[in-house]
Amino acid sequence: MESTHTNVSIEAVKGGITQQPDVEAIVNAANAELTTGGGVAGAIHHAAGPELYKECQDFAPIRPGEAVITRAYKLPNKYVIHCLGPMYERKKNYEDLLANCYKNALKLAEENKIKSIAFPAISTGVFGYPMEEATEVAVKTILGEVSKLKHLEKIKFVLFTQADLEIYQRKLEELY
Numbered sequence: 339m340e341s342t343h344t345n346v347s348i349e350a351v352k353g354g355i356t357q358q359p360d361v362e363a364i365v366n367a368a369n370a371e372l373t374t375g376g377g378v379a380g381a382i383h384h385a386a387g388p389e390l391y392k393e394c395q396d397f398a399p400i401r402p403g404e405a406v407i408t409r410a411y412k413l414p415n416k417y418v419i420h421c422l423g424p425m426y427e428r429k430k431n432y433e434d435l436l437a438n439c440y441k442n443a444l445k446l447a448e449e450n451k452i453k454s455i456a457f458p459a460i461s462t463g464v465f466g467y468p469m470e471e472a473t474e475v476a477v478k479t480i481l482g483e484v485s486k487l488k489h490l491e492k493i494k495f496v497l498f499t500q501a502d503l504e505i506y507q508r509k510l511e512e513l514y
């Protein structure tokens with residue numbers, strides 16, 4: 339019988355999402371068409387190789403808040419979970435849509451019995467979501483789901499800059 343984990347480790351680190359070999363799945367801040375793009379998506383597609391793009395085309399397009407899972411090809415991980423974040427303030431419910439990204443990514447991770455996952459700060463680059471606000475949504479949503487997790491043991495937030503890392507660390511201390 340499976341039991342629910344109450345001791346999931348949650349950490350924030352500074353680094354690149356494609357350089358996280360200790361996790362089974364990494365999350366992509368994707369575009370609707372699941373094409374290469376820039377930022378996180380560009381780095382992931384570049385590191386994974388062209389087969390990732392080919393597999394993605396079976397799932398595209400996706401809508402804001404949705405997530406799909408693929409293999410990770412040349413990346414040091416087993417899976418990539420592609421989430422489409424909302425463009426900041428473009429839709430009334432942008433906060434719910436961002437929360438849905440995190441919820442749906444965790445759902446796919448659980449369905450695939452994934453033990454460890456790394457998230458970038460979805461929507462905070464090209465999509466313009468302010469880091470402070472996005473961090474609040476990301477951390478609150480993840481903490482709200484933790485008690486339901488059966489397989490995940492490790493959740494990592496991967497931030498690109500020291501300033502972003504500090505925002506996450508502060509929010510985790512405040513809420514965790």
Ligand code: AR6
Pocket residue numbers: 353354355356367368369370373374375376377378379380381423458459460461462463464465466467496497498502
């Ligand atoms: N590792 C970790 N974080 C990164 C990396 C990386 N390699 N590169 C950038 N970041 P973005 P979005 C940070 O723009 O806002 C794409 O072109 C970055 O500093 O990648 O959801 C897609 O194709 C920022 O804090 O994602 C879409 O069209 C955060 O990751 C669109 O951009 C997210 O930045 C998605 O925009």
